[in-house]
Amino acid sequence: MNKNIVKLIFLTSVLFLFIGGCTKELEEKVAELEKEKQELALEAEAKEKYVEEVVGAINEIQSNLDTIRVRESIISKASTGIEKRGVSEAEAIKRTILSDISDIDSYLQENKKKVSSLQKKMQQYRYRVSSLEKMVENLQNTISQKEMEIAYLKEEISSLNVKVAALETTIRQKERVIQQKEEEINEVYYIIGDWEQLKEKGVIEDQGGFLWFGKTTVATKDFDLTKFTKVSAEATSMIQINHPLSQVELLTSHSKDSYEIKKDGENASVLQIKDAKEFWKKAKCLVILLN
Template sequence: MKQTMKVGMVLLGALTIAMWFGMSSINKKKEALSANIEQLERKSLQKELVYEEMIGLIDEVEGQLDEIVTRESLIYGQRTEAFQGDQKTKMLKEIGAIDELIVRSNENIISLNDKIKSSDLKLGVFQKRINALQADLTDRVTQITGLKEELVAKDEALAFLMNQTDSLNQSIDQYMADLGQKRLEITQLTASNNELNKGYLAIGTFQDLKTKGVVDKEGGFLGLLGRKVALQEDAEITEFMTIDKREINRIPVAATDLALISEHPSNSYRILPGANETEKVLEIVDPEAFWQISKYLVISKKS
């Protein structure tokens, strides 16, 4: 009888341990799934905003091209007639408006291409439409250039006014070229700044972090890319979540207690109570000091 009771107690104990590990595994999976969902939601929102901005610019360029065609039609309808009174001024005004629309359309197309190059989202779906807009704009420029030449040959006074307009357009073209160069420099600086502000976050129990190779057996942080203080190989970058250090100020963690394994000045952050007893919040109070030593943030937690 006693032997049977002992066997029963052993089985019960084994079952309890198995259930505990099972629940622990489920909690870990839930946390990982929650983190993935949050990351996907952020990317989805970013993608939606960029898409809306791209569509808005494309609509604007299409409207500008439609207006160019309309104004061209007005000029074409008058070009065979003898110029009377203020007709020259009106025609020149239409041509000036077309030139302005061409400049604005070109500026918007440059902006669209810049957005595709600078964004890490897949925006290739827009490239074909942008190329079509560029081709349409080029065709409109060719048409208006031919129209100008025809009008210049017809009237010397109009030719003089045209030359003045062309000089102004050359100044505008130079301005647009300078603007394009500045935009390229800004895009490059933005990309460089984004890379400099990239951080890496890993959260888990000490055992989880150890299993993934983020910490060594003594609890030291295994820095990547040359900062190795490890008794094992460097952790894979895929074990970290990529973050923007400028946007991370508060990190809620499902844990009864937590500690930072990566090195950060103690006065640059604080650990606060969360919404309930099973949550803690890491608040970064001095971001510049906090990230000065390391761009890796490793949080060990106790559930």
């Protein structure tokens, strides 16, 4: 065999062996790169999922904090000027405020649990995301500040209780004064008697005439109310007179349309007051003379 041919065959065999070895090494390198690519893809997916979970939790916490701010604003407006309102309204406002504070407490406790869970998750995660860690830190500071504000609001509620109690006292005092004034306005007096009885009590006097002729009996301008019977104008619709109708005379001025004197048996009569307001309008004291 020609030496050149043998040499050519040898070189060809060596070349094929070299190419085969390179191909195997290249395939192994490609497989390794493909594995790294898959690992990076899984890692990127896990990191994306982690970020989404953290951001979602942060958004929930922030939403709760926004709700708390709204409740705080409502409480602030409701408690303003409460001492100027009625007792029932003040009590209703106080109940609403206490309910709002209870809700805020619940939101804060829920937020604290969420933040604590987030912090544990972030500590366990093998990568650091500084921007998310800063956001969670800010949320924790905000929650701590809100807890202080709620503690202050609870102190304000104690003050509110004092204000409501003072308001109740003030209103009761005003109601007593009003009631007293109404009773005083509604107080009227009457007295019934013959000439000698009324004269002795200083309720009547004679005017005009000469000696016993032409004199007129009238009610005096200044008499002692303790001699009279005190009644309520609203509650008194009739006055019993134990004397015949023909011998009954009113010495004080009262609107004729506001009353009527009726016979009540053989030797008695009754003064029927048809319009109390009009009857007592001209005189708060009624003097009935029995002739």
